[in-house]
Amino acid sequence: LNLFQGILGPLLALAGTICLVQTLRRRMTRRAGLAWTLLWFGAAAFVFDPLLSSRIARLFGIGRGADFALYVGVIVAWFVAWMLFLRTRRLENTITELVRLRALDEARLGTGPAPLPPGDTKPKT
């Protein structure tokens, strides 16, 4: 076990344990909790066993473990970007609704001359 493995591995495992406990205590949704738990423990496993990525890579027909890690990283990055997009959309919808409700509450009829009945000609100014 080198210094890198000795420091980062336990930290990742701790993060996974915290997520698992939070999920069991229902402080995280089951889906999000399991996803995060798997992510942290998976990362810890790769740190403790550097050859693990190479073995999994071969299962998928990918030559090198580093390439496998890169592909997984890209997929995770897209997933995170998508989650952030959804969160931004929810925030945007909330702000829109707040602004709209205020506008509806404060609607005012203009002070100009009342419109003439349709068909009449408006006097030219």
Place this chain on the structure above:
Amino acid sequence: VSTLAEQTWIVVPAYREAGRIGAVVDELLEHYPNVVVVDDGSEDGTAAEAQSRAAWVLRHAVNLGQGAAIETGLRFALARGAAYLVTFDADGQHQVEDIGRLLAPLARGEAEFVLGSRFLGNAPGIPWTRWLTLKAAVLFTRLVSGIALTDAHNGLRAFTARGARSIHLTLNRMEHASQIVEQVHASGLPYREEPVSVRYSSDSMAKGQTSWAAVRLAARFVLEKISR
């Protein structure tokens, strides 16, 4: 018995239109007494110009986009008992006399939505880039939403109250035009297109959509469809 004009509410989304909104509202009020201007967070006196006329004025505290302004205006008009609702651009591109042509099929009960089409009517001075972008939008709408129109992004539209209640715009910016078309189609209610005129000026072109903006608009529309 109220007339068709009295039962009609015109929704005018406006952003930075202080120089033009007055004339547009004046012309609308000559024929239709219920005009709602939704000022979408302008800082240039658009709301004050509209407020000096006998129009209803609603103000978004911040700029949200034309789709959000239309949704606000439709909700307001429906709450005030509108029987017919019309969306009308604030930049003077649309002709007030076209509104009657859009309302007629609604009043006869032939349709719940009437969408204006500049390609059935006329659009003098339309630049070829704009023509191409609009035609691409027509094709995009046909592919993505399965609805065949001649003009998918025309701001002049008319709805019955029943039709308007089936429209719920969640896309705040210009992509709302595609969302309206999709929701019209999804409602299963009858719709049709009517010819209208759109006048292009250097001012209105300056505020119009660029081709690149149209691409981004299409991407946002597709993302919204996927995320639902």
